[in-house]
Amino acid sequence: MPELPEVETVARGLRAVLPGRRITGVRLSAKTDFIDDPAALERELPGTRVTGIKRYGKFLVIELERTKQAEESGQIALLIHLGMTGQIVVGAPEAPVLPHTHVFLALDDGRELRYTDIRRFGRMGILLDGEHEALIGRLGLEPLEASEREFRQTITSRSAQIKALLMDQRVFRGMGNIYTDESLWRAKIHPRRLGTKLSEREVKALYKAVQNVLTEAIRSRGSSVSDYVDSDGQQGEFQLRHRVYQREGKKCFRCGSVIRRIIVAGRSSFSCPRCQRAPRSVRGGGRRKQGKRTYS
DNA sequence: CTTACGGCCTGGGTGC
DNA sequence: TGCACCCAGGCCGTAA
Numbered sequence: 426m427p428e429l430p431e432v433e434t435v436a437r438g439l440r441a442v443l444p445g446r447r448i449t450g451v452r453l454s455a456k457t458d459f460i461d462d463p464a465a466l467e468r469e470l471p472g473t474r475v476t477g478i479k480r481y482g483k484f485l486v487i488e489l490e491r492t493k494q495a496e497e498s499g500q501i502a503l504l505i506h507l508g509m510t511g512q513i514v515v516g517a518p519e520a521p522v523l524p525h526t527h528v529f530l531a532l533d534d535g536r537e538l539r540y541t542d543i544r545r546f547g548r549m550g551i552l553l554d555g556e557h558e559a560l561i562g563r564l565g566l567e568p569l570e571a572s573e574r575e576f577r578q579t580i581t582s583r584s585a586q587i588k589a590l591l592m593d594q595r596v597f598r599g600m601g602n603i604y605t606d607e608s609l610w611r612a613k614i615h616p617r618r619l620g621t622k623l624s625e626r627e628v629k630a631l632y633k634a635v636q637n638v639l640t641e642a643i644r645s646r647g648s649s650v651s652d653y654v655d656s657d658g659q660q661g662e663f664q665l666r667h668r669v670y671q672r673e674g675k676k677c678f679r680c681g682s683v684i685r686r687i688i689v690a691g692r693s694s695f696s697c698p699r700c701q702r703a704p705r706s707v708r709g710g711g712r713r714k715q716g717k718r719t720y721s
Numbered sequence: 722c723t724t725a726c727g728g729c730c731t732g733g734g735t736g737c
Numbered sequence: 738t739g740c741a742c743c744c745a746g747g748c749c750g751t752a753a
């Protein structure tokens with residue numbers, strides 16, 4: 426569910442309430458298979474103070490300093506990935522507990538941070554000093570920080586399908602299914618086009634599209650398609666501005682053609698058949714695996 | 722080194 | 738009402 430704009434929105438929400446707060450207690454549910462080392466959370470977190478909130482692509486890092494054991498002065502951090510259905514909400518401990526809430530962090534201001542995750546595709550764990558860099562090192566460019574030149578360099582040096590490239594976290598960090606489709610539609614590029622085969626004009630248009638889509642989505646506090654809420658429990662509004670995502674069968678906002686859904690890079694991909702021309706290899710009667718598809 | 726695909730998990734929607 | 742199936746903002750491990 427959450428992509429860069431949603432995670433950024435959560436990060437900003439947490440920045441407004443967490444820094445300076447001390448974690449006074451940790452409680453976990455019985456289902457902790459999404460936590461790297463549950464015991465480490467219970468052992469390390471109590472007594473730490475939040476010093477900052479960082480976002481790397483779709484990862485959230487809550488930076489902490491130890492305040493109890495002075496000999497162990499090292500900084501640690503709580504790493505969180507929201508997966509598809511993860512939610513972090515800070516609120517009153519008396520608030521009703523949503524189903525699938527698996528982590529409760531008591532704070533010294535009397536409030537409580539809760540992590541809820543229906544599908545448990547999320548991830549959580551303690552980061553010690555070195556692990557911080559190791560994680561970030563495996564991630565690609567932050568799209569909103571990349572220059573146009575870096576962007577072009579990265580895209581044109583890979584031969585994968587552009588959709589797969591944009592969603593590959595080792596290439597760009599933070600893009601997911603929604604914002605990839607929305608960006609490709611704005612740039613009028615078919616998701617199956619290959620990175621190497623994009624013209625300079627197309628790459629330029631895509632760069633702008635990505636910048637604009639992400640920036641506007643952050644301004645709208647993300648997209649709430651089904652589960653997403655920010656750290657106040659509020660939904661985003663960018664879903665009202667989606668131009669292709671989940672609009673199969675509806676008219677293209679630009680040309681009126683019927684939006685299609687196809688599978689690209691293993692994911693549902695929505696595009697306009699007229700605005701986003703398919704590459705040659707795909708346009709013809711190319712034999713592609715369709716699985717058990719029913720034609721009606 | 723790529724890329725493709727199944728699996729992980731739960732719930733909502735649809736069609737029979 | 739039940740059941741089977743498909744689908745969902747993501748990623749990881751394995752196979753080719």
